Amino acid sequence: MAAQPRWFQALTKALSLPENKGKTIYQLATVDSHNIPHVRSVGHRDFLIPKTYPAVPVLLATTDVRAAKVTQSLSNSVAELAWWLEGSQDQFRIAGKVTIIPAPSHPFHTMNAIPKGSAIHFLDEGGDKDHPGKYDWEKKRREVYDSMSPYLKASWTRPPPGSAINSYDDAKAWPQKLPKLGEAESEEDKRNAEIAFGNFALVLIEPHEIDWIQLGIFPHQRTRFTRLTNEGNGDEWKEEIQVP
Amino acid sequence: MAAQPRWFQALTKALSLPENKGKTIYQLATVDSHNIPHVRSVGHRDFLIPKTYPAVPVLLATTDVRAAKVTQSLSNSVAELAWWLEGSQDQFRIAGKVTIIPAPSHPFHTMNAIPKGSAIHFLDEGGDKDHPGKYDWEKKRREVYDSMSPYLKASWTRPPPGSAINSYDDAKAWPQKLPKLGEAESEEDKRNAEIAFGNFALVLIEPHEIDWIQLGIFPHQRTRFTRLTNEGNGDEWKEEIQVP
Structure with missing residues (x-):
């Protein structure tokens, strides 16, 4: 079985340095259907390492399924991110394929669209290259959702990101905090939790090219x-090895 | 005459905050001729504010003219950058048109390609909207080059960025430092200064859309x-005003 690739060892080592503490934000670039580039800061949540495919660690981020990056990555799934680790002055540019995992009931729920051979198929403990297992994405989505801050949870009950409002004060009428799923007590929190979890999606980035500059x-x-x-x-x- | 736009006032105010000190790196996204997105960290050098067009401040960065972002922005000049100001938790996403200003003798010297009406035409003190002046780009290029660190100056004498080398040790044979233009004393430094300045280019970004998240x-x-x-x-x- 292949080991974890050297770029991943370098990245995790850099992330573990005290001078890079808290550097969990990278900038993710996508193109829209008019071939216009877009880029925004995204929070790194985790690495998912396929049990039978450890050579291709998958990056996990999260999003509101109504965000522009979702439709952009559905129309062109190739993305690139730049992870600047200011403390150690390392830059990792990671090009990869984006897969969005929304609620099962959402029209973008296109799990079947993950290409044959993708590392994402091999995250299940029971799977192997020829017989991919059935990863429980809904369990994962719930687990990641529950780990988000109460403020972030509430953010997914808002009107669609990027839509126009009349005043900054409009935001004061929106829910400001939400508890974990299953911990909502009031009817209002229960209703809002359903909305928020319905808009919450996982973002998977399966790398195919890494440019590491030290x-x-x-x-x-x-x-x-x-x-x-x-x-x-x-x-x-x-x-x-390349010219910097 | 229009004043400086509110987004620019907000950006310069955020940059002046002590908690954002040194946050002069942003991530610039471009697309290549196959519509694949690319993104890398770029150092902010300056804002150029057209005298007769202060409503459109132009962002100034620098590059090796042989870098991939140059050919990418020549094939598709629309770019977007994400400037994450961690201290104050402000993000400015700036979409704009990229213009490259290389040495006058370089084949990419396409000053005439700057579209009519572009703010870049109005950087000259003598120009106005109907009669753009003649900005001395070569003087500006020289001035910015001279302000770069000796190590950066030397970097533009290297083989083309991204080309393959046999060993990290190959880099030890390259010049490590170069003085300002006109301050080179040895024949070798003079020759290298000519090469470095020949590969040095300005990057201008003329904004047309800004997304500011606080x-x-x-x-x-x-x-x-x-x-x-x-x-x-x-x-x-x-x-x-939009939903965050």
């Missing part, structure tokens, strides 16, 4: 890792 | 500013 050492170093996509080689990475 | 206040606030492009309205901005 500006904290002199001379600077740059290394590019490219996932080999030939049949049977999907868990191997080509490594190239 | 996550440091509760409830969060979001405001979108769109430049009006109707004839004669190019220096006015529409402001819309």
